[in-house]
Amino acid sequence: MSEKTKRRNHGGDVWSFSRKYGIPVEKIIDFSAPINPFGPPPNAIKAVRKFTGLVRFYPDQNPVDLKRSLVEYVRGIGLDNVIVGNGSVELIYMFVELFARGHEVVIPVPAFTEYERAALRVNAKPVLVNMLEDFSLNVGFIKKAVTDDTRVLIVCNPHSPSGKVFNRELVLDLVDFCYSRGVYILVDENYIDFIRSRQDYTVAPYVNKYENLFVVRSFSKFFGMPGLRLGYGIGASGLIQSLENFRLPWNASCLALVAAKAALEDTKFIEKTMRFVERERRRFAGMLGKISALKVFPSETNFLLIKILDNSITAVELKEKLAEKGISIRSCEDFPGLDNTYFRVSFRKPRENLMLVEALKTIFSKRENA
Numbered sequence: 527m528s529e530k531t532k533r534r535n536h537g538g539d540v541w542s543f544s545r546k547y548g549i550p551v552e553k554i555i556d557f558s559a560p561i562n563p564f565g566p567p568p569n570a571i572k573a574v575r576k577f578t579g580l581v582r583f584y585p586d587q588n589p590v591d592l593k594r595s596l597v598e599y600v601r602g603i604g605l606d607n608v609i610v611g612n613g614s615v616e617l618i619y620m621f622v623e624l625f626a627r628g629h630e631v632v633i634p635v636p637a638f639t640e641y642e643r644a645a646l647r648v649n650a651k652p653v654l655v656n657m658l659e660d661f662s663l664n665v666g667f668i669k670k671a672v673t674d675d676t677r678v679l680i681v682c683n684p685h686s687p688s689g690k691v692f693n694r695e696l697v698l699d700l701v702d703f704c705y706s707r708g709v710y711i712l713v714d715e716n717y718i719d720f721i722r723s724r725q726d727y728t729v730a731p732y733v734n735k736y737e738n739l740f741v742v743r744s745f746s747k748f749f750g751m752p753g754l755r756l757g758y759g760i761g762a763s764g765l766i767q768s769l770e771n772f773r774l775p776w777n778a779s780c781l782a783l784v785a786a787k788a789a790l791e792d793t794k795f796i797e798k799t800m801r802f803v804e805r806e807r808r809r810f811a812g813m814l815g816k817i818s819a820l821k822v823f824p825s826e827t828n829f830l831l832i833k834i835l836d837n838s839i840t841a842v843e844l845k846e847k848l849a850e851k852g853i854s855i856r857s858c859e860d861f862p863g864l865d866n867t868y869f870r871v872s873f874r875k876p877r878e879n880l881m882l883v884e885a886l887k888t889i890f891s892k893r894e895n896a
Contacts, residue, residue: 536639537856537870538752549852557882558856560686560717560829560872562750564802566785567795570751573788580780587775589783595790596758602731606763609770612777614716614744614757617769618680619644621740621759624772625710626650626677633680634663635863636687638714641680642862650677654862661688661823661831663696669703679704682714683729684721687858687870689825694727701729701736710738717827719748722800730760737762745782747828748799749789754782803828803873810873813883819890829872831858836890840866847889853882 538559544551593608611617622631622644631645635654645652655671658664663681672679681700684691697713704711718724730741744757756778759769789795811830815822819836834841841857848855858868873879 535860537854537872540854543849543854547849547852553852554854555852555874555878555881556854557871557874558854559752560747560827560870561752562748562799562828563872563874563878564795564799565750567749567789567792569788569792569795570749570785573784574781577781577784580784583780585776585778585780586783589778592783592787595787599790600728600730600760601725603733603760604763607733607760607766609759609761609766609773610778610783611742611757611759611773613746613752613755614714614742614759615640616773616777617742617757617759618712618714619647620769620773621710621712621742622650622678623648624768629677630673630675631678631680632668632671632676633862634668634682636661636858636861637680637682637863638686639860639862645678651675656863657685661685661690663692663700665696665700668700672704672707672709676707676709679709679711680714681711682716683727684715684717684827686717686827687829687856687861687864687868688823688831689717689827689829690823691721691727691826694729697729698732701732701739705736705738708738710740711736713739713741715741715743716747718743720800720803720827722804733761733765734763737765740765745786745789749786751782751785751789754779754785756782756786806873806876806879809876810879810883813879814871814886817883817886817890820886829870831868831870834867834869837867839889841869842866844869844889848882848885851885853885855882 540551540554540556593605596608597603627648630651630653632653633641634657642652653671655667701711713729718728733739741760746752811822821833821835823831845855845857856870858864858870859866
């Protein structure tokens with residue numbers, strides 16, 4: 527495998543952190559992965575316990591019950607508009623392999639590094655287009671980057687790693703442009719569940735109008751179940767059928783399927799999370815913003831992108847210092863378009879968030895007084 531297609535680092539790798547620093551996984555205070563601090567919905571845990579006997583069967587190849595729940599949750603789509611995957615990343619890889627092998631894939635950056643890797647893996651050429659300084663989409667540059675050899679454009683909304691959300695009309699403008707050029711567009715909506723007014727931003731209801739549009743989401747972030755590996759894609763029926771014909775069999779486990787359905791129906795958990803995110807995002811960003819060595823970017827999600835203004839320390843060095851205290855953050859030097867002055871933190875429960883703030887204050891105050 528070439529250097530460019532080597533496996534990428536990601537937030538949430540508590541296993542490597544545990545081995546490196548000798549800290550049990552359950553003792554790590556992990557700010558590196560934007561996962562719901564409440565963990566999985568209680569109803570999902572109950573479902574897993576109740577249906578453990580299903581592991582003796584092959585998983586359902588057409589999980590209609592889950593799809594019905596997804597149709598109700600997403601709204602504006604039908605059963606034939608949904609495909610289930612082993613996390614959203616499997617669907618991203620499938621989509622790029624099916625539609626862009628050997629061609630160009632346009633990616634606004636900074637972006638999730640697996641977009642680029644998915645393209646390189648199938649001998650496609652990633653075309654990286656820089657976003658504006660405030661992480662807005664540079665629509666003009668994106669359109670200019672599309673050539674006769676472009677097959678796929680990938681847009682993340684809400685955007686990771688910045689947490690910015692893009693106006694739906696802006697995204698639809700790109701969808702319409704790509705449609706006129708015969709280009710597919712994948713919109714990664716992994717973080718849209720954290721936005722209470724998500725129906726005002728999602729482009730999922732437009733998949734039947736635009737047959738080139740594919741939307742991916744997962745149960746890892748908002749529903750706190752990354753270990754069960756379940757994602758879903760939304761597209762026109764013909765596009766979904768093409769992906770169904772291409773996907774590997776039994777790609778979603780029995781327990782993941784029942785847990786996901788139960789999670790969607792746990793309305794108390796959903797509302798509890800929404801209230802917490804809205805409140806804690808303001809509080810956490812406010813505390814971090816008082817540290818003069820840091821610039822905190824506005825976010826609409828459950829994580830914050832931060833730039834270090836003190837040039838005497840890099841994000842990697844900061845990550846190491848925090849690791850000594852059992853705290854894990856996501857340094858962002860490997861995101862195309864960012865450098866080693868950026869790091870990302872999700873927010874956890876208030877007590878843990880305060881621990882991170884106090885640790886950062888101590889680190890930077892020592893440097894100021896050195």
